[in-house]
Amino acid sequence: MxxxxxxxxxxxxxxxxxxxxxxxxxxxxxxxxxxxxxxxxxxxxxxxxxxxxxxxxxxxxFEEVIKARSFAPILRRVLDEAGDTHPAEVLRTVLQEFIDLMYHNAPMARMFITEFLRHPVCARYFRAMVEDNTANLTRYLQEQQQRGVFRVDMDAEAVAGMLLGMAFALFFAWGQAPEREWHQRRDKFLQYTVPVVLEGIWAKSAPPDHT
Amino acid sequence: MxxxxxxxxxxxxxxxxxxxxxxxxxxxxxxxxxxxxxxxxxxxxxxxxxxxxxxxxxxxxFEEVIKARSFAPILRRVLDEAGDTHPAEVLRTVLQEFIDLMYHNAPMARMFITEFLRHPVCARYFRAMVEDNTANLTRYLQEQQQRGVFRVDMDAEAVAGMLLGMAFALFFAWGQAPEREWHQRRDKFLQYTVPVVLEGIWAKSAPPDHT
Amino acid sequence: MxxxxxxxxxxxxxxxxxxxxxxxxxxxxxxxxxxxxxxxxxxxxxxxxxxxxxxxxxxxxFEEVIKARSFAPILRRVLDEAGDTHPAEVLRTVLQEFIDLMYHNAPMARMFITEFLRHPVCARYFRAMVEDNTANLTRYLQEQQQRGVFRVDMDAEAVAGMLLGMAFALFFAWGQAPEREWHQRRDKFLQYTVPVVLEGIWAKSAPPDHT
Amino acid sequence: MxxxxxxxxxxxxxxxxxxxxxxxxxxxxxxxxxxxxxxxxxxxxxxxxxxxxxxxxxxxxFEEVIKARSFAPILRRVLDEAGDTHPAEVLRTVLQEFIDLMYHNAPMARMFITEFLRHPVCARYFRAMVEDNTANLTRYLQEQQQRGVFRVDMDAEAVAGMLLGMAFALFFAWGQAPEREWHQRRDKFLQYTVPVVLEGIWAKSAPPDHT
DNA sequence: GATGAATGAGCCTTCATTCAT
DNA sequence: AATGAATGAAGGCTCATTCAT
CATH class of the missing domain: 1.10.10.60 (Homeodomain-like)
Incomplete structure (x- = not known):
C-alpha cells in the first residue's frame, strides 16, 4: 500500500x-x-x-513554469567552474555557455523575453537572474582586476552588464534566424566581438597573449 | 464645399x-x-x-501601427546629420539618440520587442529596422576606417551590431526601472561603456584625444 | 431647368x-x-x-422587391391569350410558360420560396399570386368543362391546384440541377406527365385527339 | 461507478x-x-x-439536426409495409402518410424547404431523401405494372415524382394555413385529386373498382 | 488522479441604421 | 443625389474556471 x-x-x-x-x-x-x-x-x-x-x-x-526552469543555477555553475584559465578564454567560454543556454532553451528564453515586460512575476525572476549573473561575472572580473589583469579604473559591473547585454541582444536579434546564419553570427561574436571589447580593459602593463 | x-x-x-x-x-x-x-x-x-x-x-x-511609427526614418536622420565631429562624440550621440528614442517611445518599443518573436509582420519590420540602422552605422564606421581613424582589421558590421545591441539590451533590461535608476544606467553606458568599447578599435597610430 | x-x-x-x-x-x-x-x-x-x-x-x-416583380401579371397575360387552341395544347403551354418563368427568374423564385415561410409580406404576395393563378386556370378549366370538354364531375379548382403544384414541385426539386438534367425533367413533365393527368378529366363522350 | x-x-x-x-x-x-x-x-x-x-x-x-431527423427511414418503412392492399388504397395511404409526416414535423420540413436552396448539406440530404422516396415508390409502381395493374407504357418514375411532388406542393402552399382549411385541402387531395391522377395510368383491360 | 459537464465573461466582427455634410 | 463617419446591438466563438462524479 x-x-x-x-x-x-x-x-x-x-x-x-x-x-x-x-x-x-x-x-x-x-x-x-x-x-x-x-x-x-x-x-x-x-x-x-x-x-x-x-x-x-x-x-x-505560469509562475511554476518560471520557477522550475530558471537559468540562474546553470549559469552560476558555469562561472564557478571557470578556474584559472586565461581570462580571455574564461570570458569567451562563459559567454558561449550563456548564449548556447538561451539557444537550446529557446522556448523558455522567448517566454522570458516576451513576458518580462508585462508579467510582474516574470519580471522579478528575470531581473533576479540578470542580477545574479551580473554579480557573478562582476565578482570574477574584480578578482582578475585585483590580480592586475584588468585596468585599475575598470568598472567591473558595467563591463559585466555590457558583455551579457551584448550576448542577450545577439540571441534576441538572431536566435530565430536560420541555423546557419545563427551559427555564423554566434561564432563571429565569440571570436571577434568579445576580444574587441576586452581590448579596452586589459591592464597596459600586462599585455595579454590571448588567442 | x-x-x-x-x-x-x-x-x-x-x-x-x-x-x-x-x-x-x-x-x-x-x-x-x-x-x-x-x-x-x-x-x-x-x-x-x-x-x-x-x-x-x-x-x-496592427500593421498600420507598425508602419506608421517605424524608428527607421528617425534613426537614419540622426545618423545622416552626424557630420564631421570627432567620431567618439558622433558615436556617443548616435547611441544616445537611439536609446532616448526607444525610451521616449517606450510603448512602441515594448510592442516591437514583445511581438517581434511572434508576429511575422512585426518581425519583418523589426528586422528591417535593425538592418537599416546597422547598415547606416556600418557605413559611417567604414568611412572613418578609411580615413585612418579605426584599425584596418576592424569588422565594421560586427562593431555596429555590438554597439546597437548593447544599447538595445540596456533599454530592455532597465527601460522600465524607476526613472532615476534608468538615468544612472544610461549615463554610465554613454560615458563609460561606449568609450571602453571604442578603445578596442582605434587605429594605434592615431591616438584619440576623446573625453 | x-x-x-x-x-x-x-x-x-x-x-x-x-x-x-x-x-x-x-x-x-x-x-x-x-x-x-x-x-x-x-x-x-x-x-x-x-x-x-x-x-x-x-x-x-424587401417589400418593394416583391411588389416590383410579381409573377402574377405575366402569368395572367399568358392565360388570357390562350385563345381556343386545343385544351391539351393550351394547358401544356400554360404550364410550360409557368415553369420557364420560374426558371428564368430563378433568383426571385428562390426568394419567394425561401422567404414565403417566414416573411408575412412575402407570404401574402405569394399566396395572392398562387390564388390569382389558380383562379385564372380554374376559370379556364370551368369554361372548357361547360363546353363539354372535361368531365362534369371534375373539380376545376382542385385540378388547377394540382397542375400548378406539380409544376412548382418540379422547379423546386430540380430547378438548380445541371442544365441538361433540368431540361430533361422539364420536357418529360410537359410531354408525359401532364397528359397523364389530363387523362383523368376528359369527358368520356369526347375522346381527345391530342398529341 | x-x-x-x-x-x-x-x-x-x-x-x-x-x-x-x-x-x-x-x-x-x-x-x-x-x-x-x-x-x-x-x-x-x-x-x-x-x-x-x-x-x-x-x-x-445544423448537420446533426439534419442527420438525426431524416424523413427517409420513416418513409421507407411506410412504403415497405404497404403490403398487397388495393393499389389505389396503398397509394392513398402512402401519400397520406407522407403529407402527415411533413405536417407533424412542420418545423423540420420548413427547415428543409428553406435551407435546401442555400445550404449544400441540407440540399444533399434533401435530394437523397427525395431520391430514396421516389425510388421506393417507383419500385412499387413497377411491380404493380408487371402484374398488369398499370398501363404498359406508364413511366413509373415520372408518376412517382408527380405524386410526391403534388403532395409536397400541397404542404408547401397550405401547411401553414389555419388547421381547418388545411384539413379540407388535405382531404380533397387524397380523396379526389389522387384518384384523378390514377385514372390516367390504370391498365384499360383491368378497370379498377376503387372507391 | 482524472474526467466531462457546465458557465459567465469576453473577443473579433458584422449589421442595420442615422446624421452631418 | 450621394457619401462617409459614427453607433448600439447582436452573432459566432473561445477562454479560464468550477463542480459532481
Missing part, C-alpha cells in the same frame, strides 16, 4: 512536470495570453480540468 | 491617427493578444465598430 | 430600379437574413447610406 | 438530443441564419458555451 502511495506520488510528480513542460513550450511559442489552458492540456495529453488539479490557475501555472 | 470635404477628410485623418495612437499604447502595454479592440476603441473614445470603419481587422490595424 | 429635374427624376428612377434588381439577386442567393445591406449596396455599386435614401429600411426594400 | 458513468453518459445523450430538438425548432422557425446559437441555447435552457461543448460549431450542429 505504501508502495502504491509512493507510486501515485511519483506519477503525480511526473504529471506535474509534464504539465510544466507543456506549458513552457506553449507559453514560449504563443505567449502568456496566446497559449490557452486547452492548448497546454492537449499538449500534455490530458484534460483541461486536470491542469486545475495541479495548479490553482493559469497565473500560478 | 471643397472646404467641407477637406475638413471631413482632415477629421478622418485625425481619427485614424487617434486610433493608431491608442492602438500603439494598448498593444505596447498589453501585447497584441492582450489588447482588445474594445480597449483600443475606448482608449480612443469611440465605438468598437468605428475601428472597423478605419481598419479592416485587428491584424491590419 | 425643368429638363434637369426630369433628368434627375429619371436618374432616381433608374437608381431605384437598380437597387431593387441588386436586392432581388442578393435576397435570392442568400436569403433575407443572409443578404446584408452592404451586399446589396455593393452589388449596385453605391453606398449603403444611399439605400436608405431610397428605402426606409431593409424590410421596406 | 460504472453506473455513474453510464448515468453521466445518459445525461449527456439527453442534453445532446435536447439541443438538437431546440435547434430543429429554431432553425425551422427562423432559418439557419435567423436562428442564433443564443436562441438555441436559451430554448434548451443552457448556456451558449455548452452548445459548443456538444457541437463543434453552428454548421456541425
Amino acid at each position: 505504501a508502495k502504491q502511495i509512493s507510486q501515485r506520488r511519483r506519477q503525480a510528480q511526473l504529471r506535474r512536470q509534464q504539465l510544466i513542460d507543456a506549458a513552457l513550450h506553449q507559453f514560449g511559442e504563443k505567449g502568456y495570453d496566446g497559449a490557452s489552458i486547452r492548448d497546454i492540456a492537449r499538449a500534455a495529453g490530458v484534460t483541461e480540468a486536470l491542469v486545475y488539479h495541479y495548479f490553482r490557475n493559469k497565473e500560478h501555472l | 471643397a472646404k467641407q470635404i477637406s475638413q471631413r477628410r482632415r477629421q478622418a485623418q485625425l481619427r485614424r491617427q487617434q486610433l493608431i495612437d491608442a492602438a500603439l499604447h494598448q498593444f505596447g502595454e498589453k501585447g497584441y493578444d492582450g489588447a482588445s479592440i474594445r480597449d483600443i476603441a475606448r482608449a480612443a473614445g469611440v465605438t468598437e465598430a468605428l475601428v472597423y470603419h478605419y481598419f479592416r481587422n485587428k491584424e491590419h490595424l | 425643368a429638363k434637369q429635374i426630369s433628368q434627375r427624376r429619371r436618374q432616381a428612377q433608374l437608381r431605384r430600379q437598380q437597387l431593387i434588381d441588386a436586392a432581388l439577386h442578393q435576397f435570392g442567393e442568400k436569403g433575407y437574413d443572409g443578404a446584408s445591406i452592404r451586399d446589396i449596396a455593393r452589388a449596385a455599386g453605391v453606398t449603403e447610406a444611399l439605400v436608405y435614401h431610397y428605402f426606409r429600411n431593409k424590410e421596406h426594400l | 460504472a453506473k455513474q458513468i453510464s448515468q453521466r453518459r445518459r445525461q449527456a445523450q439527453l442534453r445532446r438530443q435536447q439541443l438538437i430538438d431546440a435547434a430543429l425548432h429554431q432553425f425551422g422557425e427562423k432559418g439557419y441564419d435567423g436562428a442564433s446559437i443564443r436562441d438555441i441555447a436559451r430554448a434548451a435552457g443552457v448556456t451558449e458555451a455548452l452548445v459548443y461543448h456538444y457541437f463543434r460549431n453552428k454548421e456541425h450542429l
